[in-house]
Amino acid sequence: MSDDQSSPSSSSFSNTSHADSADGNGRRNFLRDTALGTGALLTVSTLAPAFAQQAPAIVTSERLRPQVDSGAMSGDITRDTAMLWSRTDRAARMVVEYSVNENFKDALTIAGPAALARNDYTARVDLRGLPVSQRLFYRVRFQDLQHESAWSAPVTGSLIIPGGGERDISFAFSGDEAGQGWGINEAWGGYRVYETMRRFKPDFFIHSGDQIYADGPIQAEVTLDDGSIWRNLVTPAKSKVAQTLDDYRGNFAYNLMDANKKRFMAEVPFLVQWDDHEVRNNWYPGQVIGEAEKRYQERELNVLKQRARQAMFEYNPFRIDVADPERIYRAFNYGPLLEVFMLDERSYRGANSPNRQSVQGQDAAFLGAAQMRWIKQALLRSRSTWKVIASDMPISIVVPDLNPDVPQGTFEAWANADNGKPSGRELEVAELLRFIKRHNIKNVVWVTADVHYASATYYMPEKAQFTDFKPFWEFVGGPLHAGTFGPGEIDRTFGPDVRYVSIPADMKQNRSPADLFQFFGIGKIDAKTKVMTVSLHNVDGKNLFTVDLPPEV
Helix, strand or coil, X not given: CCCXXXXXXXXXXXXXXXXXXXXXXXXXXXXXHHHCCCCEEECHHHCCHHXXXXXXXXXXXXXXXXXXXXXXXXXXXXXXXXXXXXXXXXXXXXXXXXXXXCCCCCCEEEEEEEECHHHCCEEEEEECCCCCCCCEEEEEEEEECCCCCCECCCEEEEECCCCCCCCCEEEEEECCXXXXXXXXXXXXXXXXXHHHHHHCCCCEEEECCCCCCCCCCCCCEEECCCCCEEECCCCCHHHCCCCCHHHHHHHHHHHCCCHHHHHHHCCCCEEECCCCCCCCCCCCCCCECCCCCCCCCCCEHHHHHHHHHHHHHHCCCCCCCCCCCCCCCEEEECCCCEEEEECCCCCCCCCCECCCCCCCCHHHCCCCHHHHHHHHHHHHHCCCXXXXXXXXXXXXXCCECCCCCCCCCCECCCCCCCCCCCCCCHHHHHHHXXXXXXXXXXXXXXXXXXXXXXXXXXXXXXXXXXCCCCCEEEEECCCCECCECCCCCECCCCCEEEEEECCCCCCCCCECHHHCCCEEEEEEECCCCCCEEEEEEECCCCEEEEEEECCCC
16 A cells, blocks of 8 residues: 555455445455455467457457446556556456557556456456556456457556656645535536546546545436526436445446546546545444434444445555555655655544544544554655645534534534644644654645635644644645535634635535536646645636745755
């Protein structure tokens, strides 16, 4: 997962049945098989001739050919490695051909794992020894396991692994996808923000969570404020809250029906983390859904989260940590210019509460002790000029927990709205910021999402209740395609100076994507000056805010 961890040459998920997914042995077997998948590096001539250009001529019936309707995507790129992911509709072997030449001259080929029903026909291959700062072209086919002459049509894509220091690095960041009932409206253009981001040609994309809204059913029609009708594509899985493994899978599969997203993910690698809606709004480990929430029959969040985590791993190009297969936090090194640190603010948190604890402990945990040790040491080891921390929740924007089965005055994020000395989860923020200052770790920038509007905030010790930290920036993106909310209340504990907010202070809540309040960020590091330029944009790409950050030397 992070650079200093070993991982297999390729991997596929071996999933459990619904009955097993909540069972300890079933989960351990699933995670073990996930981490131990293998593949073989071949030349094109080693494979059946059907893999070459003449493949369609061998198949006599289209129905015998595996279908690859979900496209292909890459992710977890770091140093000289990349994960490739795809999904088919039947038992078939994933085969990947890749080359630095767009015509696939001198291509290498990997015969990857089998996509089987037990993994929802998803498969992934880990490519190693790839060129840095050079576009790599790939194509994916699936060979039917029952009809060896039947090959899918190729799905093509490309990627760049930034690094080396001679070339500028750019990345996009955002989150919050298909929320509040706003799904794929093909007449409006689908998930238009993905096509807009693609035109910026980022080297990779940080998806800061809420990849799906498992607790947000989508209806076929929604009446807008002007009386017009917003028409969604609807599937069975998106017509109810997710509870079974197949429900969660169906939520991820729904977003891959969008043509804009598939085009984007074929060209731009993903780094993904999870937030709450991958499972259920504002969830935390050990939670039991209260009786005020009527939609759920399965009320144990620990059961739901394991099903959700399995589906998320199946539907993303994750590189699994062999030593800790459930681990989501990880780091990605891009050489002398940039390293990215992806946090997990769900798996280890304590229960949502008034968030006013005076000392650290499990009830006030957000990252947890092990992850805190990891991020400290990872930052300390980093030799990159810029260190980007991807947090799935913002630091100072107050996020109350408004679930019907939760008492009022309960908080979901870091902040507790008291504007005072750090308490509750803020104690972890203070600990990390103090560590960064005392070890003089330079050029740390935070990016996040979750709150459904964009903002830029500069944290200043001279304005803070807690002052033992170096000034830093935090940038919020999102939503990608969901209801727009906010702006949120700001907690003043860490001296936030809000430099930009993308929406009016009195905005109507849950604005539809048709109102164009969908947002993302772009970060770009100049290889010569090492200046990082961060800009915030709307769904049409309009530049809303830009700041140049010269590096501290």
